[in-house]
Amino acid sequence: MKKITRRQRHRDIRHGILIRRGHHLRKHCGGVSSRQEERPISSINSWIDNYKKKHLNATIAKRKRITLHLPEEMNFCDNYEVTVLHILAIRKLSNSRKSGNKSYRLVSVNFDNLRTISTSAALVLTAELSKWDDAIRQQLKPMIDNWDAEILKQFIDLGFFELFRNSSLVYDKSEGSSPINLVKYIKGQCGDNSKPRVLKEKIIEIIGEKVCKWNFLHGGLTEAITNVSHHAYPNSHEFSKEDKNWYLTGSYNDATKELKIVFYDQGIGIPKSLPASDIWEKVLSVLSGISSVERKRDEVLLKAAVELERTSTKQSDRGKGLQDLLEFIRQRKDGYLSILSLKGLFKYSISNGKEEIKTEHFDQPVCGTLIIWSATLHE
Amino acid sequence: MKRISVGKDFSPDPAGRYRTDGEGSGEAFREDCLRPILDTGEKIEIVIDDGVEGYGSSFLVEGFAGLVKYGYITNEELLSRIEILYTDDDFEFYKIKIIEYIKQAKYSSQKYIGSSE
Numbered sequence: 001m002k003k004i005t006r007r008q009r010h011r012d013i014r015h016g017i018l019i020r021r022g023h024h025l026r027k028h029c030g031g032v033s034s035r036q037e038e039r040p041i042s043s044i045n046s047w048i049d050n051y052k053k054k055h056l057n058a059t060i061a062k063r064k065r066i067t068l069h070l071p072e073e074m075n076f077c078d079n080y081e082v083t084v085l086h087i088l089a090i091r092k093l094s095n096s097r098k099s100g101n102k103s104y105r106l107v108s109v110n111f112d113n114l115r116t117i118s119t120s121a122a123l124v125l126t127a128e129l130s131k132w133d134d135a136i137r138q139q140l141k142p143m144i145d146n147w148d149a150e151i152l153k154q155f156i157d158l159g160f161f162e163l164f165r166n167s168s169l170v171y172d173k174s175e176g177s178s179p180i181n182l183v184k185y186i187k188g189q190c191g192d193n194s195k196p197r198v199l200k201e202k203i204i205e206i207i208g209e210k211v212c213k214w215n216f217l218h219g220g221l222t223e224a225i226t227n228v229s230h231h232a233y234p235n236s237h238e239f240s241k242e243d244k245n246w247y248l249t250g251s252y253n254d255a256t257k258e259l260k261i262v263f264y265d266q267g268i269g270i271p272k273s274l275p276a277s278d279i280w281e282k283v284l285s286v287l288s289g290i291s292s293v294e295r296k297r298d299e300v301l302l303k304a305a306v307e308l309e310r311t312s313t314k315q316s317d318r319g320k321g322l323q324d325l326l327e328f329i330r331q332r333k334d335g336y337l338s339i340l341s342l343k344g345l346f347k348y349s350i351s352n353g354k355e356e357i358k359t360e361h362f363d364q365p366v367c368g369t370l371i372i373w374s375a376t377l378h379e
Numbered sequence: 380m381k382r383i384s385v386g387k388d389f390s391p392d393p394a395g396r397y398r399t400d401g402e403g404s405g406e407a408f409r410e411d412c413l414r415p416i417l418d419t420g421e422k423i424e425i426v427i428d429d430g431v432e433g434y435g436s437s438f439l440v441e442g443f444a445g446l447v448k449y450g451y452i453t454n455e456e457l458l459s460r461i462e463i464l465y466t467d468d469d470f471e472f473y474k475i476k477i478i479e480y481i482k483q484a485k486y487s488s489q490k491y492i493g494s495s496e
Binding site: 190191192193194196197200213214215216217218219220222223225226229230320323324327331 | 391392394396399400401402403432433434436437438440467469470472
């Protein structure tokens with residue numbers, strides 16, 4: 001035993017306070033790389049200032065209190081950058097919430113301008129706000145007075161308001177006349193293998209009949225859940241148990257007959273979970289100084305992960321799971337599968353028997369991995 | 380000849396590779412259902428569509444091909460001792476996958492260490 005110095009004692013107390021405030025978790029809580037999350041306060045503030053000049057709609061009040069105003073249109077198809085930018089801002093600001101008075105503080109996310117939102121964007125936004133609400137001990141309170149009626153209906157259907165413990169509002173489910181019927185989101189953790197069955201029941205309730213080839217979608221969903229268990233939240237990133245969630249929902253559009261199923265996790269992303277030692281990755285690493293190659297890294301790795309059955313384990317009998325995701329669309333011979341992970345997009349579509357694969361890279365990342373199945377129900 | 384219904388005798392939601400992936404994993408199916416019967420020398424009929432919604436490849440690879448990978452039985456012998464049954468035509472896809480994974484497995488290529496150990 002040794003008596004510690006006064007200086008050491010103060011250091012220990014400061015450390016204890018930081019731990020209790022959750023600073024040990026903040027460095028690694030999901031999606032965006034830890035390098036990005038460990039940015040100093042000034043970087044987070046400058047990131048906000050920088051994007052505020054572009055497409056980020058934020059107002060800053062006294063004591064660096066920020067309100068984010070969601071854009072009119074949120075989706076990952078036609079309005080990707082603006083949609084992701086606002087969701088990313090929520091993540092970054094909620095991560096920096098205990099950085100002291102010098103850092104911007106997120107106090108509100110305003111939905112008043114929002115007029116249309118895709119099922120996938122609604123799910124990701126819900127997941128992000130749920131994460132923020134968990135981080136501040138469920139103190140968020142919805143203020144819906146100026147919300148668009150259709151948006152309100154969508155979020156009621158999605159179960160958005162059930163997130164908030166601090167909510168005493170009464171919602172009229174009959175409001176709005178949107179043709180889009182949403183399934184209340186399902187939140188699961190690693191090993192929740194029975195939950196895709198719940199989704200099937202809810203979809204049948206909406207559509208009124210079984211969906212042809214559903215068993216292949218079910219297989220894809222269970223594989224997505226297994227992938228979350230194995231790859232999305234690795235121990236090396238020190239995710240807390242509460243962070244290791246996945247989210248699932250579905251929607252059916254009465255007018256277009258489009259069925260959409262959306263699965264989302266807030267993990268490290270598929271490109272980051274792949275091995276860096278394969279030859280191709282070595283080439284990429286060598287060429288990483290060339291900006292165009294580096295910029296496309298997530299896009300290329302994502303495509304390779306799906307097409308080459310690669311896996312972070314390098315075992316020959318593994319890495320088939322991403323192929324399982326394609327099977328529902330392949331079997332139906334109509335529709336598309338989109339996988340968005342970090343800055344990459346992989347999209348597989350079939351129309352009139354013709355297959356097409358599209359990849360794309362973006363400037364801003366999705367925080368984790370988003371999988372979207374879309375099929376039109378003709379039967 | 381023994382008969383196993385995956386949905387009724389094992390789990391209505393078979394999914395995942397290891398026991399650590401939750402209930403109904405391929406590892407649990409292999410070790411708790413298939414291996415004890417195979418050890419007796421009997422043949423097995425396996426009903427794959429009885430109350431089951433579908434399968435992911437992680438379950439199928441670990442549950443079936445794992446028997447070969449861990450050296451319990453050779454590829455040929457396993458294929459001769461199991462019969463995959465279904466009534467839903469969509470499940471033919473999984474029968475084909477099971478046979479494919481068994482054929483691709485490398486006999487005794489890995490030592491089995493339980494995921495929960």
